[in-house]
Amino acid sequence: MSNAPDQLFKTLADPTRRAIFERLCRNGEQTVGALTAHAGISQPAVSKHLAILKQAGLVHDRHEGRQTHYSAQVEALAPLIDWTSQMAGFWESRFDDLEDLLRRMDQ
Amino acid sequence: MSNAPDQLFKTLADPTRRAIFERLCRNGEQTVGALTAHAGISQPAVSKHLAILKQAGLVHDRHEGRQTHYSAQVEALAPLIDWTSQMAGFWESRFDDLEDLLRRMDQ
DNA sequence: TCAATCCATAACCGCTGAGTTATGGATATC
DNA sequence: GATATCCATAACTCAGCGGTTATGGATTGA
Numbered sequence: 228m229s230n231a232p233d234q235l236f237k238t239l240a241d242p243t244r245r246a247i248f249e250r251l252c253r254n255g256e257q258t259v260g261a262l263t264a265h266a267g268i269s270q271p272a273v274s275k276h277l278a279i280l281k282q283a284g285l286v287h288d289r290h291e292g293r294q295t296h297y298s299a300q301v302e303a304l305a306p307l308i309d310w311t312s313q314m315a316g317f318w319e320s321r322f323d324d325l326e327d328l329l330r331r332m333d334q
Numbered sequence: 335m336s337n338a339p340d341q342l343f344k345t346l347a348d349p350t351r352r353a354i355f356e357r358l359c360r361n362g363e364q365t366v367g368a369l370t371a372h373a374g375i376s377q378p379a380v381s382k383h384l385a386i387l388k389q390a391g392l393v394h395d396r397h398e399g400r401q402t403h404y405s406a407q408v409e410a411l412a413p414l415i416d417w418t419s420q421m422a423g424f425w426e427s428r429f430d431d432l433e434d435l436l437r438r439m440d441q
Numbered sequence: 442t443c444a445a446t447c448c449a450t451a452a453c454c455g456c457t458g459a460g461t462t463a464t465g466g467a468t469a470t471c
Numbered sequence: 472g473a474t475a476t477c478c479a480t481a482a483c484t485c486a487g488c489g490g491t492t493a494t495g496g497a498t499t500g501a
Binding site: 348350351375376378379382383399400401 | 488489490491492493497498499
Binding site for chain 3: 378380400401
């Protein structure tokens, strides 16, 4: 089982899949048919992308008759933000260590 | 040529490559040999990962004799932060009346 | 100078994954 | 009930990518 940022990065690495997610973020809930109309690929391909996005928690599906409505779950991006700020934090703390070292050397 | 977030996502999607980047963030500048010692893969594989990280602007290399020192460039993560906050922003603004109207007109 | 070390590149290989077409189940429409 | 539509899954293909070994250039040390 992969950790959260790993799955998020892999899921969002594909441009087509990211475009679908972006569209759901911009325009809100969409049916598979509407998404397929703009994706430039076949309907099964879109369904597969949606399944992967759902697996990553990035989208939510709602069944209504024979259509399925998908919507973005932006909260799922949280581990990505965490990872990024953690990396920046490591870098910053190293900088702080250097600053601290230089300050002590100065005395 | 792919846009910035696309290259970042693809580069960071590989766990081995991301581990190398994380190590550089945590521990600062490292030689290829030091990175290879912890990566669990061959030295050429590490060099290839570093080349891809460099291509994405995520690392910087410094040649010193026969060794090459690599260091993380956390600033390169900026487009990732931008993209994430943009997605969150779209999600927020979907409750705006004008955007909602435009969305329904588009369908 | 000769040998050893460090790293990058080349050439190759197996697997993953994104796309396709085919199909079927479920729902809507006639 | 018959037909059409929406979507998901199955089966398959093919390119790209991450790994390997082989090799060589550059630098260091004996």
